[in-house]
Every structure is written in C-alpha cells, then in structure tokens.
Amino acid sequence: MPRFSVIVPAYRVQAYLHACLDSVLDQSFKDYEIIVVDDCSPDACGPIADEYAVRDPRVSAVHLPRNSGLGPARNAGVARATGDYLLFLDADDTFAPEALQAIADRLEATGGPDVLVYDYARTYWSGESVRNTFAEHLSEAGPASFRLADRPELLKVLMVVWNKAYRREFIEAGGFTFPPGYYEDTPWTYPVLMAAGSIAVLDTVCVGYRQRRRGNILSTTTRRHFDVFDQYDRVFAFIDARPELAVWRPVMFRRMLDHFSTLFTSRDRLPRGTRVEFFRRARAHCRRYRTPGAPVPRRARLRHALFRLGAHRTYRALWTAQRLRGRLGRTAASVNRAVRAAALQLHYRVQLLLPVRSGDAVFAAYWHRGYTCSPAALEATARALVPGLRTSWICRPEDAHTVPDTTRVLHPGTAAYWTALARSRYLVNNVNFDRRLVKRRGQVLLQTHHGTPLKTMGTDLVHRPAAAGGMDFGQLLRNVDKWDFSLSANQHSTLVWERTYPSGYTTLEYGSPRNDVFHRADPGRTARLRERLGVPEGSTALLYAPTHRDYRRAQQHTLDLDRLVRVLGPRFVILARSHYLDATSRATAGHTRHPRIIDVSAHPSVEELCLASDGLITDYSSLMFDYVNLDRPVVLHLEDAQAYEASRGTYFDPAAFPPGAVARDQEELHEIFATDHWRGPRSAQRRAAFRARFCPYDDGHAAERVVRRVFLDETSEMPPPAQPAGRGPTGVPRQVPVREYTNG
Known part of the structure; x- marks a missing residue:
C-alpha cells in the first residue's frame, strides 16, 4: 500500500501531460502510485499514459470508453487507488520540487488528518509565478489539526480538489464522489471539509496551477456553466441530510451568491442571450436556500439583494455602469499623468534657471530602492565630515523607512525630486540618474557603480543582445558623459569601467565604501x-x-x-x-x-x-x-x-x-x-x-x-592602505595569511 495515490485525469492536454507526470516522478519522495485516467481523449493523452505505465511500474493508465468529464474521470481514479492518501493533480498542472516530501512530513507531524490543505501558485506562459493571495490562511501556527469550525477562514482559499490530500479511508467511509458537469469540485470540497474530523494545513507551495491562454474549460463560452445550479443543489442536500452541519447553511448560501455573481459578470462564460435565464435561476436558488446569518461584506450586499429580488435589469445596469466608470477612470488617470508629467518638466526647467545650492547633496541607489550600497556609506560619511552639508535620498515610498531620520527623503517623480536634481551641487548614484537630468555647470556627479565587474558590462554588451535586451547604447553614453568621477574598487574595475564607459571622467581607485x-x-x-x-x-x-x-x-x-x-x-x-x-x-x-x-x-x-x-x-x-x-x-x-x-x-x-x-x-x-x-x-x-x-x-x-x-576637494595623493586583516564569522578581526595562489 503506497503512501499516496496521485490521480491525474487527462483530456486534450497532450502538450502538458509529460511535464505533469515528470513533476511527480522527479520527486525525491518515492512512496506513491500514479493513476492516469484517459477520459477518452481525442489527442495523444492515452498513448502518453501508456508510455509512462510501461516505463515505470508505479504508473497505471485507465482508459474510459467515452468522454465523461472531470468528475467521473476522478471517480475512476479513486476506484483504482490503494494509497493511504488521495492526491489529485490536473494534467496541465505540476507538483513543485519536494512537494510530496513536504506533504508526507506534514501529515506525519499532524497525526494523519482527514484532510491536508496545501498552497499553490499560478504559473504563466511567461514563466511568472504568483502565489495564492490567501496564503496567510494556511499559517501553521496553532493546533496541528482542527475542524473547519475552528478556522472557517480556510474557505477563502480556492475551493478546488487539487490543493488537498485526503485520507482514503475517510473518503470511502463518507461515500464522497464527484458529480458530472462543470464545477464538480464544489459538491466535493465543501462537503469534505465540513465533514472532516480533522484538518491540517501546509504553508508551502506544492502545486503550479497553469494559467492557460486558451483551453481552460471554465473560460469557455457554453451553457454548461448552468451546471453550477445542480452542484449547489448537491451541497445543500448534503447539509440538509446532516442536522449537525446546519450551522454551515448560511455560509454556503453566501458563497453560492458570490459564485453566481462571478459567473454572471464574467464576460466570456455565459452565451449571448442566456443571462436573463441565468439570473432567473439564480433568483430561484436564492429563494429556495436563503439562510441569513453569515456576515456579508458591504460591497456584496447590494449584489445579493438584487439576486434575491430578481432585479436583472437593475443588476445589469449597475454592472455596465461600473465597467464604464472603470474605463472613464482609467482614461482620466492617463490624462492626469500626462498633464502632471508636463507640469513637472516645466517646474524642472524653471529650477534649472536658479542657482545651484553648494551645500546640497542628493543620493540614490539601485533605481530608487532603499538606503544601501556605496551611496549609503558615502551619505553617512559626508554628513559626518562635511560641515553644513544637507543630504537627500531618493527612494520609493515603500523603502523610506530604511533612510536615516537625519536625511531628507525624496520620492521619484515629485516636484521636490526634480528640484533636488536641478539645484544640488553633489549627485551620487550607483546607477544612472533619470535620462532627462541636465548636468549643470557647478554640479558634481559621482558614479559609484555597484560591485566589481565579473559579468560583461556597458558597451561590451553591444554584441550580446540576450543580455543587452533593449539597451539604448547612445543614451548610455550620453549618461556617462555626465559623470565627473567614477569610483573603482581595484585595478581590474578601473580597466573595465574606463573601456566600457568611455568618457572624460576622473577615476577614483579608492576601494569600495559599501565594504x-x-x-x-x-x-x-x-x-x-x-x-x-x-x-x-x-x-x-x-x-x-x-x-x-x-x-x-x-x-x-x-x-x-x-x-x-x-x-x-x-x-x-x-x-x-x-x-x-x-x-x-x-x-x-x-x-x-x-x-x-x-x-x-x-x-x-x-x-x-x-x-x-x-x-x-x-x-x-x-x-x-x-x-x-x-x-x-x-x-x-x-x-x-x-x-x-x-x-x-x-x-x-x-x-x-x-x-x-x-x-x-x-x-x-x-x-x-x-x-x-x-x-x-x-x-x-x-x-x-x-x-x-x-x-x-x-x-x-x-x-x-x-x-x-x-566633497572637500582634498587632492593630495593618499598612499593605498596595507592589505587589511581578515574578519572571522563573529565579526572579530583575526589575522589570515595572504599567500600567492595560481590555479592552472
């Protein structure tokens, strides 16, 4: 008996099935079986399943005689399962590396609960991965296992079958099965969670939920979205058959209305001419299952009331008005941004006509991130050594807390930001300032860079388009021409900077302030x-x-x-x-x-x-x-x-x-x-x-x-310091001999 039975229904997913199965077989945890259910797929899903079954004895392929849908396909997998726990994985999704080991460890640590809920991340064709926005509800703090009543907020996590592990004996004893039709997860996940004697959570991304551009059945336009009404009939029938679960009726009623609202306002799901019918059926369900008691957010109260009243035209008018208001708001915001940008540039041009402030210095690092790197070390030192110097740091609002209280914070794109760029005598950055910066006579621009170059930099990227991307080398050199000083940590850096950023600046081979x-x-x-x-x-x-x-x-x-x-x-x-x-x-x-x-x-x-x-x-x-x-x-x-x-x-x-x-x-x-x-x-x-x-x-x-x-214009040459002693792991200096070494 394996620990896990991983059930993978497959239909029209031949392009993804290899990656799905490989993500299971590549796990370091090996105590599992994989049951691939070919739902009479017209593509190569069946042969792919057979190929894996021949290659690995842990994989078995089940071929259904006709296409039945996700629910019956999963039931066929459950019927063949022999594992302690059932795990479901859609054939276009993948397990994260080490996911099964993490699930096994958590099941062991929580005493073998009926259900374990784990996290997922949405993965996109671009490679971007976005974690579930309700991940905070999977915190492992508190009791190792609990009942749903102890943590009802768990219902906010996406109610799907594939982000949970189910104890097979519990599923069989409860007689849980998947119904046919769309939204088959609904009458499975809600009843299972309500009936579970023990639930545990795992605050770990275990599943990559592929966001397909096309082919997701829930994003297709079809009358089968009306199946949602039958699925909620099943949920309430389950509750009504168990008086001890009556406390969940108002919660399910509210979630049903939220679900109906989402479907009704989705542009590409309901076929043209069916929205009136959908609204009428939603109203009938509201009357049939209405159970007040669950708190409803203020923003949802009107929607729920209109469903109960059957006010289709009012709902449609408000929905249309909301969409129109959103479009007008975006247009107005775009116009406001353009007007504001023009006004700020006019403000900057006016500031350029005013005198440079000899006691002002402005610092920045890493495209306006927090107080860090060599500019931060120089800002602190300049503030201590230069009499009367007023310093400012440019950073994003979210990084303002990193800036010392004695330093003025400037946010990019504000009037104060452009004033500082126009009138500060000293400009210090480890990357280039805004390309619109006008370098004035009397201003001093210090480029600190951000580390000794190992990777190819600057104009050396001309022949490396993969790394250069859309870099404008002409603009790069115009920016370099604004530098007065280029800071170097060593001779290697000096040689690289002077070749890849050619201009008339002065190199300061003084070491790295950030160190x-x-x-x-x-x-x-x-x-x-x-x-x-x-x-x-x-x-x-x-x-x-x-x-x-x-x-x-x-x-x-x-x-x-x-x-x-x-x-x-x-x-x-x-x-x-x-x-x-x-x-x-x-x-x-x-x-x-x-x-x-x-x-x-x-x-x-x-x-x-x-x-x-x-x-x-x-x-x-x-x-x-x-x-x-x-x-x-x-x-x-x-x-x-x-x-x-x-x-x-x-x-x-x-x-x-x-x-x-x-x-x-x-x-x-x-x-x-x-x-x-x-x-x-x-x-x-x-x-x-x-x-x-x-x-x-x-x-x-x-x-x-x-x-x-x-800053102090002390031009006398300073001899380079002796090689410093090393520092141990605790921060206490300790002598480490320096020996010549040549490798190869």
Whole structure:
C-alpha cells in the first residue's frame, strides 16, 4: 500500500501531460502510485499514459470508453487507488520540487488528518509565478489539526480538489464522489471539509496551477456553466441530510451568491442571450436556500439583494455602469499623468534657471530602492565630515523607512525630486540618474557603480543582445558623459569601467565604501542581526545569493535548496536572497518552505546579511568580491556556466581564479560540504589570493577617502592602505595569511 495515490485525469492536454507526470516522478519522495485516467481523449493523452505505465511500474493508465468529464474521470481514479492518501493533480498542472516530501512530513507531524490543505501558485506562459493571495490562511501556527469550525477562514482559499490530500479511508467511509458537469469540485470540497474530523494545513507551495491562454474549460463560452445550479443543489442536500452541519447553511448560501455573481459578470462564460435565464435561476436558488446569518461584506450586499429580488435589469445596469466608470477612470488617470508629467518638466526647467545650492547633496541607489550600497556609506560619511552639508535620498515610498531620520527623503517623480536634481551641487548614484537630468555647470556627479565587474558590462554588451535586451547604447553614453568621477574598487574595475564607459571622467581607485562596514562590525551587532533574522543559536548560516540570469525569463535557480538543507543537516540554516532585479520571484521560488530556509530577499541591506552569515554560496554575483573582506568561506555553484558565458559573458573564468571551493553541479556541492572542503585550508588559500587581488584598498576607510576627494576637494595623493586583516564569522578581526595562489 503506497503512501499516496496521485490521480491525474487527462483530456486534450497532450502538450502538458509529460511535464505533469515528470513533476511527480522527479520527486525525491518515492512512496506513491500514479493513476492516469484517459477520459477518452481525442489527442495523444492515452498513448502518453501508456508510455509512462510501461516505463515505470508505479504508473497505471485507465482508459474510459467515452468522454465523461472531470468528475467521473476522478471517480475512476479513486476506484483504482490503494494509497493511504488521495492526491489529485490536473494534467496541465505540476507538483513543485519536494512537494510530496513536504506533504508526507506534514501529515506525519499532524497525526494523519482527514484532510491536508496545501498552497499553490499560478504559473504563466511567461514563466511568472504568483502565489495564492490567501496564503496567510494556511499559517501553521496553532493546533496541528482542527475542524473547519475552528478556522472557517480556510474557505477563502480556492475551493478546488487539487490543493488537498485526503485520507482514503475517510473518503470511502463518507461515500464522497464527484458529480458530472462543470464545477464538480464544489459538491466535493465543501462537503469534505465540513465533514472532516480533522484538518491540517501546509504553508508551502506544492502545486503550479497553469494559467492557460486558451483551453481552460471554465473560460469557455457554453451553457454548461448552468451546471453550477445542480452542484449547489448537491451541497445543500448534503447539509440538509446532516442536522449537525446546519450551522454551515448560511455560509454556503453566501458563497453560492458570490459564485453566481462571478459567473454572471464574467464576460466570456455565459452565451449571448442566456443571462436573463441565468439570473432567473439564480433568483430561484436564492429563494429556495436563503439562510441569513453569515456576515456579508458591504460591497456584496447590494449584489445579493438584487439576486434575491430578481432585479436583472437593475443588476445589469449597475454592472455596465461600473465597467464604464472603470474605463472613464482609467482614461482620466492617463490624462492626469500626462498633464502632471508636463507640469513637472516645466517646474524642472524653471529650477534649472536658479542657482545651484553648494551645500546640497542628493543620493540614490539601485533605481530608487532603499538606503544601501556605496551611496549609503558615502551619505553617512559626508554628513559626518562635511560641515553644513544637507543630504537627500531618493527612494520609493515603500523603502523610506530604511533612510536615516537625519536625511531628507525624496520620492521619484515629485516636484521636490526634480528640484533636488536641478539645484544640488553633489549627485551620487550607483546607477544612472533619470535620462532627462541636465548636468549643470557647478554640479558634481559621482558614479559609484555597484560591485566589481565579473559579468560583461556597458558597451561590451553591444554584441550580446540576450543580455543587452533593449539597451539604448547612445543614451548610455550620453549618461556617462555626465559623470565627473567614477569610483573603482581595484585595478581590474578601473580597466573595465574606463573601456566600457568611455568618457572624460576622473577615476577614483579608492576601494569600495559599501565594504567599510565589514571592517567595523562588532560581535554584538552580528549576534543581534542573526537573532533578528531568526537564525537559531549555534547554527551555521549560509547566505545563498545567486545573480540575475539574462537568458531566463523565469528566475528559478538550478540549486535545489530543499535538498541541500536536508543534506547539510540540522546545524545549518540557509539565508536565501534573490537578486534585486528578480522582483517577481524569490530565491526560494519553486521550493518548499523548509523551516531552515529563511527567505531574506526583502531585507534592505545585503551587507547586514553578509555579517549575519558564516559562509556564502553564489555563482557570478559581484557579492563574492565584497564577501571575502570578512574572510569567511565562499563556495561557487556554477552549474550553468556554459549557458551563462554564452548569454552574458564574464571578464575572467571564476572557476580558474575562485574565492573558494567550486561546484559544477549539486552533487559536487554536497560533497564540498560533506568533506568540509568549503572551509578547508585550500579554500582559505584561494580566498586570500582573491582578496589580495580585488580588495587592496578595502580597509574600512574607503568612504572617507572618497568624501575628502569629492566633497572637500582634498587632492593630495593618499598612499593605498596595507592589505587589511581578515574578519572571522563573529565579526572579530583575526589575522589570515595572504599567500600567492595560481590555479592552472
């Protein structure tokens, strides 16, 4: 008897069935059977099912003699199932990696409930993945298992069959079956949840819910949407046959009206000329099953009342008016934006005629993200060293909390923003300012960049269209011509910047201000950071920080974090951080939410994450050049090196001169940690050589050198500092010998 029976009904999904079945067979958890039910599909679904059944004994194919629909197809699968738990997976959807292991673990931890509800994410053809918006209702806090009455908000999670695991004995004892017709999930999920003696939740994305552009049966225009009335008849018949469930009648009545409203106002579901009939049947159901008692949101009260009254024309008129108001509102908003933009540019032109304010400086980083990187280090240092300097920081409203109270916050696109750009003497950024910036005589623009370049940059991208995308190289060079100073951390950076950003600026090869913090942190701060991030005391925290992939639309990374954290064991914690360009994804996307994987993508300071960690796992990220200042282990995971080199390109092979151990696949990464090579003497030797080459000026005073040169105009040459000592995992300085190292 397997632990799981995974039931996959298949009809006209030949393009997706391989991916669906592979997502099950590729799971690390292997105690399951797969029952593919070919619902007399006219395409290749049947042969595909047979192919998998021949290849793997855990797969069986059931061929129905005629097309019966999803409900009967699932019933056929249930009849063949022998597993402890039934799991349903639509043939165009997929299981997330490690989903079955996460489900099995949660079932074990919660004592084998009748039903386990887990999360899903909508996946799109573009590669975008959007998690269920009601995920907060799947919080695992509180009792391990419960009844629906204890957590009725669970009904807000999409009421479908495939985001739940069902104990087979409970299903058989209750006689639950799927009815024919559309919306067959409705008379299954509601009765099952109401009758369940124990329910548990799993706050983990286990299913990728494919959003097909065409072919979704619920998005087709057909009279079969009228099946919804029969399905709710079945729900209320189930309740009426069990007096103990009468408390759920008002809840089901309200949800029925919400469902009717959604169908009635959907533009592409009901055929032309059938809306009056649909409304009349909805009114009849309202009269038949009306059960007041459940709270109704204010915005839904009018809709419910109109259904009960049968006021079809009034409902239709209000619906049409609402749509028209939305269109007019969008048009008006577009006009307002255009007028506002023109007014702001006029305001900017006026400000350009006024004198430059010699005591004003404006800073920004990463296209108006929070207070971070070298501009933040320079802002704090300039405020301390330059008498009378008034500083401002440009950032999005959601990042304003990261800016110190002593610094003025400017939001992009406001009048104050354009005034600051027009009249501040000093302009500091790690990317370019708005292309409409007019560089005035008397203004000083400092470009700090954001890391030592490993990946191809600037004009070197001309011949790499996959990485350049729609980059306007002419505009790029016009922006570069506005620079007065270009900050460089080392000679390698100087050579790259001056070639790829050619112009007449002055290079300041002074070190990286954002790394000053690594030479000043104390053990107390490090301990507080770890506690704030949720790192258990005594654990080894590994920061996983992959870079952006230009050749991928979806930023799912090759490293399987769930598998890695299980291999590492209970003493390790992974701090997973996405690249800032991957705003719609997370480093943990596609992974289960393992308790020892902490998603820190939203943390405002990568420098703090470095301080809080004991080691770094990365690939081509410039973070490796900063992290070696801490003299903590760095491991490179370069599984897609060939693809990355072909699309983006690098200035040197990181595997030939690495800051630590190098893994070319996940198995090699596991071995590096199993043998302790990740923090062994060979890795330390590589790290020291890497630091000597790329961090010769990083001593904790880079920001001060820059401020004295740019803001205080101290032009006397300062000798480069000696190679700084390394810093241990606690933030306490410790001497690490620097030795020459050549690999190959």
